Amino acid sequence: MSGAGHAAAAADPAALDALLDAARRFVRDEVIPHEAALLGGSWEAALPVLEALRARARALGLWAPFLPPSLGGLGLPLDAYARLSEVLGSTPFGLYACNCQAPDVGNMELLHQFGTPAQQAQWLAPLAAGRVRSCFAMTEPGQAGSNPVWLTTRAVRDGDAYVITGHKWFTSSADGAAFAIVMAVTDPDAPPHRRASQIVVPLDAPGYALVRNIPVMGEAGGGWNSHAEVRFDAVRVPVANRLGEEGAGFALAQERLGPGRIHHCMRWIGVAERALALMCARVASRELAPGDPLASRQAVQFWIAESRIAIHAARLMVLDAAGKIARHGQQAAREEVAYIKVFVANMLQQVLDRAVQAHGALGVTDDTPLAWWYRHERAARIYDGADEVHKAVIARRELKPYLRA
Ligand SMILES: Cc1cc2nc3c(=O)[nH]c(=O)nc-3n(C[C@H](O)[C@H](O)[C@H](O)COP(=O)(O)OP(=O)(O)OC[C@H]3O[C@@H](n4cnc5c(N)ncnc54)[C@H](O)[C@@H]3O)c2cc1C
Numbered sequence: 528m529s530g531a532g533h534a535a536a537a538a539d540p541a542a543l544d545a546l547l548d549a550a551r552r553f554v555r556d557e558v559i560p561h562e563a564a565l566l567g568g569s570w571e572a573a574l575p576v577l578e579a580l581r582a583r584a585r586a587l588g589l590w591a592p593f594l595p596p597s598l599g600g601l602g603l604p605l606d607a608y609a610r611l612s613e614v615l616g617s618t619p620f621g622l623y624a625c626n627c628q629a630p631d632v633g634n635m636e637l638l639h640q641f642g643t644p645a646q647q648a649q650w651l652a653p654l655a656a657g658r659v660r661s662c663f664a665m666t667e668p669g670q671a672g673s674n675p676v677w678l679t680t681r682a683v684r685d686g687d688a689y690v691i692t693g694h695k696w697f698t699s700s701a702d703g704a705a706f707a708i709v710m711a712v713t714d715p716d717a718p719p720h721r722r723a724s725q726i727v728v729p730l731d732a733p734g735y736a737l738v739r740n741i742p743v744m745g746e747a748g749g750g751w752n753s754h755a756e757v758r759f760d761a762v763r764v765p766v767a768n769r770l771g772e773e774g775a776g777f778a779l780a781q782e783r784l785g786p787g788r789i790h791h792c793m794r795w796i797g798v799a800e801r802a803l804a805l806m807c808a809r810v811a812s813r814e815l816a817p818g819d820p821l822a823s824r825q826a827v828q829f830w831i832a833e834s835r836i837a838i839h840a841a842r843l844m845v846l847d848a849a850g851k852i853a854r855h856g857q858q859a860a861r862e863e864v865a866y867i868k869v870f871v872a873n874m875l876q877q878v879l880d881r882a883v884q885a886h887g888a889l890g891v892t893d894d895t896p897l898a899w900w901y902r903h904e905r906a907a908r909i910y911d912g913a914d915e916v917h918k919a920v921i922a923r924r925e926l927k928p929y930l931r932a
Contacts, residue, residue, distance in 0.1 A: 562619065678710060
């Protein structure tokens with residue numbers, strides 16, 4: 528079916544089911560067969576395969592599902608897009624194949640919602656077309672990322688330019704990206720939440736340097752599949768590169784976070800579903816003795832049942848939060864978004880851990896994608912708000928009526 532055909536999925540449940548079926552077939556028949564090679568090789572070796580998969584995703588009408596048709600996407604609302612994210616998340620490169628991978632998806636949403644027409648023409652159009660990649664540089668090695676208003680990167684106004692100086696890390700996918708959206712302090716004397724702005728910085732600008740791709744659990748990765756330490760040393764960019772008004776950096780970051788957490792959570796549910804499927808297939812075929820499969824043991828059956836229950840609960844919670852955002856905006860769904868960020872990240876790690884355990888030694892090899900996810904998704908409980916930060920927010924709200932002012 529064409530992209531235009533799948534665009535009906537925005538409004539029509541039957542068309543959404545057809546889209547999800549098309550995505551399932553694409554993942555099963557076209558992406559998963561390349562999985563081992565993509566995970567086992569360098570980014571450069573993976574690129575031609577990924578470009579071919581992207582061409583297929585376009586032809587199948589699966590391209591940039593969250594973007595409006597005017598930008599080549601399907602215009603899916605958040606709750607429908609969430610369901611597609613689960614399907615595409617069941618293989619490490621599924622979202623990339625359809626040009627809806629983090630951090631580009633968040634940057635595209637920001638540029639679409641808050642970019643000027645000139646910014647959209649310069650930055651959003653090539654991202655939407657998949658011609659370039661981007662990254663988001665907020666966290667700094669010297670400051671606690673859990674306190675998002677504590678930043679030292681400065682953007683100092685000089686005529687019609689900003690001069691940006693600072694040190695960032697865990698700038699995911701900076702390697703090979705065309706530009707970064709950089710969170711920098713534009714007014715250190717403003718109230719904390721009005722101090723910073725988001726500024727688009729082309730990464731060929733003089734003064735920018737990628738220091739290294741940071742090894743994560745032993746793997747530095749490359750290209751989109753990496754997390755960089757970067758420096759900005761008096762990087763000069765036009766004031767016209769600022770998104771929104773000066774000092775609106777945090778407000779824009781908040782806009783990005785709600786939908787971003789839905790995307791991550793649904794992707795994690797896709798990972799968990801795949802881990803459960805791999806676990807079931809393995810314990811059904813692995814025999815402890817002739818005719819005595821691992822699946823006959825109650826301990827293993829409990830892993831399977833508990834994983835299924837947790838995945839089901841997680842999906843209902845995330846779709847509930849996504850529906851609330853779609854109906855009432857993300858401010859109204861702040862609590863639900865905090866619940867899912869904690870619940871789904873922990874569910875994912877438990878399910879992955881059980882799947883690794885059920886595979887025995889095979890589970891810690893790279894012969895299945897489980898170990899790759901086990902390494903890379905440990906961070907799920909840290910990024911986009913660590914567990915403890917979300918729990919503190921939830922507990923504060925619960926306690927509010929009981930505590931004296
Ligand atoms: C794989 C990965 C990708 C990332 N991608 C990006 C990116 O693209 N762009 C970007 O800007 N950043 C990115 N980050 C950074 C991420 O946003 C930060 O790691 C996160 O905000 C936590 O900040 P921190 O690492 O400085 O931990 P800290 O703030 O130093 O916190 C350390 C730990 O302290 C605990 N803690 C924190 N606050 C509290 C509290 N109030 N009460 C109790 N305990 C608490 C938590 O357990 C937390 O894990 C990424 C991180 C990872 C791991």
